[in-house]
Amino acid sequence: MAILSKSLELMTKTLLIIMGMLLAVHATNFFNEFDITWGGNRAKILNSGEVLTLSLDSSSGSGFQSKNMYMFGRIGMQLKLVPGNSAGTVTSYYLKSDGSTWDEIDFEFLGNVTGEPYVVHTNVYTQGKGDREQQFYLWFDPTKDFHTYSVLWNPQTVIFYVDDVPIREFKNMKPKGVAFPMDQPMRLFSSIYNADQWATRGGLIKTDWSFSPFTASYRNFNAGSACVLSPNRRSSSCSSSTAWLRDGLHPKEVKKMKGVQKRFRIYDYCVDGKRFPSGLPPECGAL
Numbered sequence: 001m002a003i004l005s006k007s008l009e010l011m012t013k014t015l016l017i018i019m020g021m022l023l024a025v026h027a028t029n030f031f032n033e034f035d036i037t038w039g040g041n042r043a044k045i046l047n048s049g050e051v052l053t054l055s056l057d058s059s060s061g062s063g064f065q066s067k068n069m070y071m072f073g074r075i076g077m078q079l080k081l082v083p084g085n086s087a088g089t090v091t092s093y094y095l096k097s098d099g100s101t102w103d104e105i106d107f108e109f110l111g112n113v114t115g116e117p118y119v120v121h122t123n124v125y126t127q128g129k130g131d132r133e134q135q136f137y138l139w140f141d142p143t144k145d146f147h148t149y150s151v152l153w154n155p156q157t158v159i160f161y162v163d164d165v166p167i168r169e170f171k172n173m174k175p176k177g178v179a180f181p182m183d184q185p186m187r188l189f190s191s192i193y194n195a196d197q198w199a200t201r202g203g204l205i206k207t208d209w210s211f212s213p214f215t216a217s218y219r220n221f222n223a224g225s226a227c228v229l230s231p232n233r234r235s236s237s238c239s240s241s242t243a244w245l246r247d248g249l250h251p252k253e254v255k256k257m258k259g260v261q262k263r264f265r266i267y268d269y270c271v272d273g274k275r276f277p278s279g280l281p282p283e284c285g286a287l
């Protein structure tokens with residue numbers, strides 16, 4: 001018995017070490033992948049590049065952006081949002097291209113007073129035009145642990161995921177005359193800022209600066225499935241397996257997404273008739 005459990009223990013340990021090594025190979029380093037763009041030392045890269053934190057205080061927020069640009073990809077990382085009283089703060093996390101007719105795929109996390117739910121605000125801009133908001137509550141407390149927020153963007157579709165659960169899809173509906181992000185590479189951005197004019201209950205609750213600094217944390221950036229335009233190369237190089245370029249949701253995942261939307265979606269522009277008196281946007285017919 002003792003021998004058996006010893007060898008089991010050894011096996012488990014070996015497995016853990018191997019898994020650790022695999023993770024180490026995959027874990028990307030924040031120093032290599034991102035530039036801090038504003039906020040000075042309110043943005044910090046820690047643990048030799050494993051973790052990044054962004055803070056907001058009464059004089060400034062902070063932000064970072066990816067060094068690389070991406071032309072399609074499955075791109076994501078883990079975030080742990082501002083704990084406690086975060087009302088009035090917004091942590092934004094998005095892909096965006098340059099120029100005045102930009103494309104953008106947005107996650108924004110709207111803080112709340114202690115114990116009340118964060119709102120995940122999403123939007124899709126194509127050719128500089130957004131107005132495609134959907135908002136969700138989460139099925140967990142996003143301030144307790146790290147959770148993965150990612151986007152699959154390929155020529156067919158844009159899918160928003162929370163911990164591998166699809167919450168929203170924006171399909172390519174070019175044939176219906178809806179612009180789709182097809183030809184402008186995007187960079188990943190994130191920032192934390194004060195938005196107490198509008199963020200929490202429509203601006204009703206103000207940021208309480210006695211709780212500052214407000215800090216969000218990031219780790220495990222993953223753009224392993226993406227086509228990358230590095231700053232010194234204008235040509236794009238894709239990861240060896242590009243199956244994700246054709247990926248979409250399987251029927252099971254569509255079902256899962258619809259379940260999440262039914263239970264956790266609190267706003268959908270596609271059913272906001274009041275906002276679009278002359279008719280809902282053309283993409284709203286599908287799905």
Ligand SMILES: *[C@@H]1O[C@H](CO)[C@@H](O)[C@H](O)[C@H]1NC(C)=O
Nearest residue numbers: 110112116117119199200201
């Ligand atoms: C904050 O909590 C209130 C009350 O539960 C809720 O109505 C609101 O959606 C929450 N989130 C934000 C960002 O206001």
